Amino acid sequence: MDDIKVNQNPKLGSMDRPNSYIGRSLPRENAKKHLEGGGQFVDDLVLPRMLHVAFLRSPFAHAEIKSINVEEAKKSPGVFDVYTAKEIDEYCTPWVGTLGHLGEMRSPEQTPLAKKIARWQGEPIAVVIANNRAQAEDALELIEVDWEEKDAQVDMETALDDNAVVIHPELGSNLFWTRTVNQGDVNQAFETSHAVVQTTLDFARHTGVTLESRGIVADWNKSEGKITIYHNGQAPHMMQHIIAKHLEVNEGLVRIVSRDVGGSFGIKVHVYPDEMAVAAISKKLGRPIKFIADRLESFTTDIHARCHKISGKLGVDKEGKILAMEINDLSGIGPFSMYPRTSAIETNQVLNLSGAPYVIPNYKAVGTVVFQNKTPMCQYRAVGHPIAVAITEALIDKAANKIDIGLSEIRKKNFIPDNAYPNKTPSGVPLEDLSHEASMDKLLTMMNIQDIEKEKIANLDKNVLCGYGVISMCEVTNPSPLFYGVGGAHISSQDGASIRLEGSGAIHLSSSITEQGQGTEAIMKQIAADQLGVSMDSVRVTLGDTDATPYGGGTWASRGAGIGGEAVLKAARILKDNILDIAAAIMQTDKNSLDVENNTVIRKNGGEGITLQQLAETVYYRGHELPKGTNPELLATASFLIEGIPFVFTNSAMGCKVSIDQDTGIIKIDKFWAVEDCGTQINPKLVEEQIRGGVIQGIGGALFEECVYDDQGNMQNATMADYLVPMAYEMPDIIVDHVTTNSGRSIIGAKGAGEAGTGGAPAVIMNAVNNALKHHGTEVLSQPITPEKILRALGKI
Amino acid sequence: MSAKNSVNISFSVNGENFDDVTVPTRQHLADYLRSQGLTGTHLGCEQGACGACTIEMDGVAVRSCLVLASQANGSSITTVEGFDDEVMQKVKNNFLKHNAFQCGFCSPGMLMTTKEIISSKKKLSRDEIRSEISGNYCRCTGYQSIVDAIEETINEIN
Numbered sequence: 001m002d003d004i005k006v007n008q009n010p011k012l013g014s015m016d017r018p019n020s021y022i023g024r025s026l027p028r029e030n031a032k033k034h035l036e037g038g039g040q041f042v043d044d045l046v047l048p049r050m051l052h053v054a055f056l057r058s059p060f061a062h063a064e065i066k067s068i069n070v071e072e073a074k075k076s077p078g079v080f081d082v083y084t085a086k087e088i089d090e091y092c093t094p095w096v097g098t099l100g101h102l103g104e105m106r107s108p109e110q111t112p113l114a115k116k117i118a119r120w121q122g123e124p125i126a127v128v129i130a131n132n133r134a135q136a137e138d139a140l141e142l143i144e145v146d147w148e149e150k151d152a153q154v155d156m157e158t159a160l161d162d163n164a165v166v167i168h169p170e171l172g173s174n175l176f177w178t179r180t181v182n183q184g185d186v187n188q189a190f191e192t193s194h195a196v197v198q199t200t201l202d203f204a205r206h207t208g209v210t211l212e213s214r215g216i217v218a219d220w221n222k223s224e225g226k227i228t229i230y231h232n233g234q235a236p237h238m239m240q241h242i243i244a245k246h247l248e249v250n251e252g253l254v255r256i257v258s259r260d261v262g263g264s265f266g267i268k269v270h271v272y273p274d275e276m277a278v279a280a281i282s283k284k285l286g287r288p289i290k291f292i293a294d295r296l297e298s299f300t301t302d303i304h305a306r307c308h309k310i311s312g313k314l315g316v317d318k319e320g321k322i323l324a325m326e327i328n329d330l331s332g333i334g335p336f337s338m339y340p341r342t343s344a345i346e347t348n349q350v351l352n353l354s355g356a357p358y359v360i361p362n363y364k365a366v367g368t369v370v371f372q373n374k375t376p377m378c379q380y381r382a383v384g385h386p387i388a389v390a391i392t393e394a395l396i397d398k399a400a401n402k403i404d405i406g407l408s409e410i411r412k413k414n415f416i417p418d419n420a421y422p423n424k425t426p427s428g429v430p431l432e433d434l435s436h437e438a439s440m441d442k443l444l445t446m447m448n449i450q451d452i453e454k455e456k457i458a459n460l461d462k463n464v465l466c467g468y469g470v471i472s473m474c475e476v477t478n479p480s481p482l483f484y485g486v487g488g489a490h491i492s493s494q495d496g497a498s499i500r501l502e503g504s505g506a507i508h509l510s511s512s513i514t515e516q517g518q519g520t521e522a523i524m525k526q527i528a529a530d531q532l533g534v535s536m537d538s539v540r541v542t543l544g545d546t547d548a549t550p551y552g553g554g555t556w557a558s559r560g561a562g563i564g565g566e567a568v569l570k571a572a573r574i575l576k577d578n579i580l581d582i583a584a585a586i587m588q589t590d591k592n593s594l595d596v597e598n599n600t601v602i603r604k605n606g607g608e609g610i611t612l613q614q615l616a617e618t619v620y621y622r623g624h625e626l627p628k629g630t631n632p633e634l635l636a637t638a639s640f641l642i643e644g645i646p647f648v649f650t651n652s653a654m655g656c657k658v659s660i661d662q663d664t665g666i667i668k669i670d671k672f673w674a675v676e677d678c679g680t681q682i683n684p685k686l687v688e689e690q691i692r693g694g695v696i697q698g699i700g701g702a703l704f705e706e707c708v709y710d711d712q713g714n715m716q717n718a719t720m721a722d723y724l725v726p727m728a729y730e731m732p733d734i735i736v737d738h739v740t741t742n743s744g745r746s747i748i749g750a751k752g753a754g755e756a757g758t759g760g761a762p763a764v765i766m767n768a769v770n771n772a773l774k775h776h777g778t779e780v781l782s783q784p785i786t787p788e789k790i791l792r793a794l795g796k797i
Numbered sequence: 798m799s800a801k802n803s804v805n806i807s808f809s810v811n812g813e814n815f816d817d818v819t820v821p822t823r824q825h826l827a828d829y830l831r832s833q834g835l836t837g838t839h840l841g842c843e844q845g846a847c848g849a850c851t852i853e854m855d856g857v858a859v860r861s862c863l864v865l866a867s868q869a870n871g872s873s874i875t876t877v878e879g880f881d882d883e884v885m886q887k888v889k890n891n892f893l894k895h896n897a898f899q900c901g902f903c904s905p906g907m908l909m910t911t912k913e914i915i916s917s918k919k920k921l922s923r924d925e926i927r928s929e930i931s932g933n934y935c936r937c938t939g940y941q942s943i944v945d946a947i948e949e950t951i952n953e954i955n
Contacts (some may be wrong), residue, residue: 037837
């Protein structure tokens with residue numbers, strides 16, 4: 001990795017000092033274990049007397065369980081027991097996936113195992129507990145269920161029709177939630193617009209496909225009344241609360257341990273019925289219980305994402321200034337709103353974020369979220385962003401084409417100027433410290449659009465069409481309590497860090513932020529070592545253990561660096577201050593004449609210092625040598641919380657060039673560029689890898705990924721051979737650059753960077769494809785943009 | 798388990814002999830290796846599509862989820878825990894340098910595929926490297942850093 005220096009934040013001090021690590025692309029030494037086979041994933045854990053489970057899942061999207069007979073299954077070799085909802089419900093209370101701060105949400109109670117009615121294909125019905133997974137699976141085949149299949153409400157577009165199948169009759173309809181945002185007067189503004197453009201976009205369902213599937217080992221210790229849960233989740237303290245609440249255990253006696261996690265992307269931040277069942281079974285039996293989802297279970301029970309149909313309308317004046325924007329979004333979330341974050345948030349973000357980079361004086365947005373008999377849908381990487389960005393940027397391209405101005409020109413005309421922050425999105429959400437103008441300028445320099453235009457024109461009548469797109473977007477990062485906590489969810493928006501100097505002179509750091517491969521541990525180390533004046537290798541880190549780390553939210557919504565990193569910085573500064581107080585007492589000098597460099601307290605004016613090891617040994621083992629009244633505190637803890645605004649936004653500009661083969665309909669992404677402004681980059685290489693990984697996930701949604709259902713609600717492609725994910729050969733190199741506008745909300749100035757790629761790539765690819773197809777008078781408005789859709793658009797099939 | 802449901806086999810893993818061990822006839826090799834604490838071999842799909850469980854069997858990269866443990870009789874197996882020769886050290890250093898993994902779940906399989914690529918000693922273009930690793934799924938990196946790491950290793954050893 002190149003040692004790129006990008007720290008432009010004066011609050012962090014010069015980069016030309018010893019132990020200056022913030023802003024450097026240091027390798028993740030702690031992650032070497034993964035190259036040695038030494039990771040500790042949930043399925044690697046074996047506990048004494050551990051039993052394994054397999055779930056009987058509904059083969060139907062909607063069916064009544066007339067009766068269920070588990071007697072034969074109980075006799076199967078190696079089987080310990082078989083449970084249905086009756087047994088599990090004694091140990092786990094039901095939950096409801098609603099929040100109180102976004103208007104009325106209607107979702108019924110959900111239990112770990114379905115009782116009378118199964119409402120999606122894959123919903124757990126019964127569970128076999130056996131000596132190993134294979135024996136548990138054998139026994140599943142011996143469970144007899146008398147099913148009565150019911151009509152399924154599969155299509156979200158007919159879910160509110162009079163003759164729709166109402167999935168929860170007690171609710172009266174399939175409506176889960178709706179929201180309207182109305183700023184200004186769009187109707188009047190459309191009337192006075194020079195040009196009005198409209199479009200409707202479809203986004204298929206796709207899912208996270210984490211390579212490591214969901215997994216849990218629950219271990220109820222009867223003698224202590226304590227449950228320890230090894231879980232590959234993202235938010236251990238949230239899980240601690242959930243388990244305590246629904247298993248009715250004192251929260252202090254619930255320990256959640258999340259060691260290595262094989263990818264999460266939002267998939268693993270939700271509460272899943274099968275995992276709750278496992279915790280309940282462990283409490284019932286007093287034994288460790290392991291569940292590792294197989295790939296079929298992943299496809300049919302991991303949350304799905306997207307599933308939107310959105311219409312939009314944009315009015316511009318003669319110069320291309322936007323006067324009004326209106327959107328209407330419909331989304332289908334399966335039969336339940338997920339707990340505890342709810343399945344309203346994706347649509348809420350579509351309403352919040354559409355048009356976000358631009359000055360749009362009149363804005364109206366309506367979101368409607370309905371139930372259907374498919375796998376539950378919920379928050380996945382870049383929640384709502386792909387839909388919001390794609391509708392905005394598609395409308396802007398249409399407007400540019402209609403009044404015949406350039407694609408970058410129309411955007412520049414409408415950006416909220418870089419010097420006009422603080423400001424607000426068209427929906428009224430506060431914005432700060434963004435740089436759409438500078439980011440677009442940088443993107444255009446990187447792309448060289450004139451050359452692409454020449455190539456495009458040269459290819460107009462050739463078999464391989466060329467097209468390009470540019471987009472701008474805002475990314476939600478570093479959420480405040482106004483995101484979930486205000487609505488009643490026990491999800492911390494605060495994070496803590498605890499740092500201690502140990503007797504050996506080593507530094508130990510623990511944080512409530514978790515690691516799923518982003519580099520959490522590495523950046524925490526960099527911040528701590530930088531601020532303390534110690535070498536990187538003297539810091540070790542503990543994450544992902546509710547018994548061992550400070551309380552906090554964990555890793556989601558691109559919050560690790562900006563919130564958790566600030567807590568580390570604050571704790572390191574407190575500890576350093578304490579160290580200097582003690583050193584001043586030992587060295588009989590003024591504290592201000594001292595500093596810490598290379599693990600040693602030095603005298604700034606020269607002269608002998610003392611090592612941190614010597615200082616620690618004095619404090620811990622020979623405290624009698626300290627002057628009376630010296631504070632021996634070598635442990636510092638600090639917390640950080642975003643206050644006063646809902647989110648700290650990041651902005652990005654992205655561009656891409658595509659080729660479309662008219663014979664095959666295959667789209668090739670020739671080049672992809674991304675400019676990201678996430679403020680201070682603690683480790684630029686890791687930021688770039690977040691952007692790249694995010695872009696590739698966005699490309700997946702744009703071109704390949706779809707959970708295909710038949711009209712009975714059966715998922716048709718629930719294997720990794722049938723569900724297409726981005727593989728290396730089809731993917732481009734991605735050129736990444738940065739603009740740096742530090743967040744004024746923290747000392748460190750970091751915003752998040754984890755989701756922009758996934759949020760922006762679908763929009764820019766769709767725009768580039770339609771830019772290429774424009775010459776043929778056609779367009780594709782549904783994602784994934786498959787070769788078949790291209791060929792249909794071109795009239796080839 | 799009755800006798801017909803199991804079979805006794807002998808083979809070696811990373812130079813360690815497994816002599817006359819009893820394995821269930823229906824168990825795949827990845828599950829057997831993992832049951833012996835060799836948990837570096839990961840399972841992503843158990844149908845040969847994701848590449849996470851790729852190991853080396855008698856010098857050839859195989860999906861250990863598609864090989865029955867009983868088929869390993871008489872073979873010599875290398876897993877990620879045994880990738881410690883000089884060339885694989887170079888590969889691992891370059892994976893670390895380029896951050897060619899994030900969560901690390903695909904890494905054992907990706908390293909195995911890399912081992913096979915570089916053993917050919919061919920100078921490969923980036924597109925060719927992409928083609929060679931296109932049977933290994935990585936959800937985190939977007940692959941570019943993996944291509945960078947393999948490309949640098951190829952340049953170093955040629």
